[in-house]
Amino acid sequence: NGLVNVPGGTMSLVQNHGGHAGVGFSNALACRKPLTASAPLAIRGGAAASSTAGDIPPPAKFGVGTVLAFAKAQLLPIGLLWAILFGLCYPSAGVAFGEFPIVKYAPHGIFFVGGLMLRTAEAKEAVRAYKAILLGVSSILFFTSAIGVQVVKLLPLPVRDFSIGAALFICMPCTIQSGAALSLKAGGNFALSLLITVLCSTGGIFTVPLVLDRIADIGGGVRLPVTAMVLKLVETALLPLMAGKICASSSKRIKSIVKNYRFYLSLFVTFCVVITPWVQISRSASQGVFHLVSASDVTGIVALLSLTHFVFLGWTFVTSRMLGLTTAMTKSVVFVASSKTLPLALMMIGVLPARIGDKGLIALPCILGHFTQIMIDSFLVSAWKKADDDEDDAE
Secondary structure, eight states, X not given: OEEEEETTEEEEEEEOTTSOEEEEEEOTTSOOOOOOTTSOOOOTTSSOOOTTGGGSOOOOOOSHHHHXXXXXXXXXXXXXXXXXXXXXXXXXXXXHHTTSHHHHTHHHHHHHHHHHHOOHHHXXXXXXXXXXXXXXXXXXXXXXXXXXXXXXXXXXXXXXXXXXXXXXXXXXXXXXXXXXXXXXXXXOOHHHHHHHHHHHHHHHHHHHHHHHHHXXXXXXXXXXXXXXXXXXXXIIIIHHHHHHHHHHHHOXXXXXXXXXXXXXXXXXXXXXXXXXXXXXXXXXXXXXXXGSSOHHHHHHHHHHHHHXXXXXXXXXXXXXXXXXXXXXXXXXXXXXXXXXXXXXXXXXXXXXXXXXXXXXXXXXXXXXXXHHHHHHHHHHHHHHHHHHHHHHHHO
């Protein structure tokens, strides 16, 4: 260190801990105190930098990595948008793909993966969750039907057959496939989702004719093939789920694979969810179903069924919170109890008396309602999952 006499005081040249030169100045009224490494002097073009410079975060960069991260987080809604647009524009491709066996067994694959990921503790928790079960079953079979039909009556569509189709779709029980799959992707209790799905799909076979007759004033005296529908439910959901659970429980290697490749299994579930509406839209487009009505009619149908679906989402979420359900159970109730099944709706249209109306026009709101609810729920799944992940990161 050295001292240099200057007019009015003394300038000291010191070396800080980083090996860089510092400058200190003192006069007759101030004590001599060299600058230290904790407070270096910023010199233009010099090696020392201001201590506050590192506190300024770098500007956010938008590039390929950001786009890929967004696509990964929003994979399901992006896939469904692709399915709708590609199915409408190039229906022949979807019709041809529909001939492959994977389309037929896509629901089986979803429940098999669900069985692989199913935890025993989660299943036990689901069985004991009587509040969630009662809320889900009552909402699916009665409350959403009653509320939704009133919305349709308050906001009738211009074509009477469209209003009948919307009311019929609203009176259906939950979906067998997409509701449980979406709750699985959102981080819900999959065992609870499956339990509610099985109860309502089975109970709905007996309650739907009554609901249509008493609440919607549609199709009195309609009978359904009960035995065939129950067997279909067992084959599609219960047996694949049990097979997946047995595989995961009987082999540590399989359990390790499920743990390490969870993302790819989720990707497979997304694929199975997307291909089904793609094929259905392609078949409907190839048959000219969407040419039967104008764009304004389609917009009105989608707007009405979107409104009713948001009402269902609000009802299930608020009542779940009022009952004090956990977040995982709330997700299961919300996604399963807010969805309506398309296959049963189309089956019901097939057995309705001819005097009800044009069955092609009645089917259109059911088809559009099915795709509308999947699109809304897919965005909700991504947003809800991201919010939970951000909350976990913050903790």
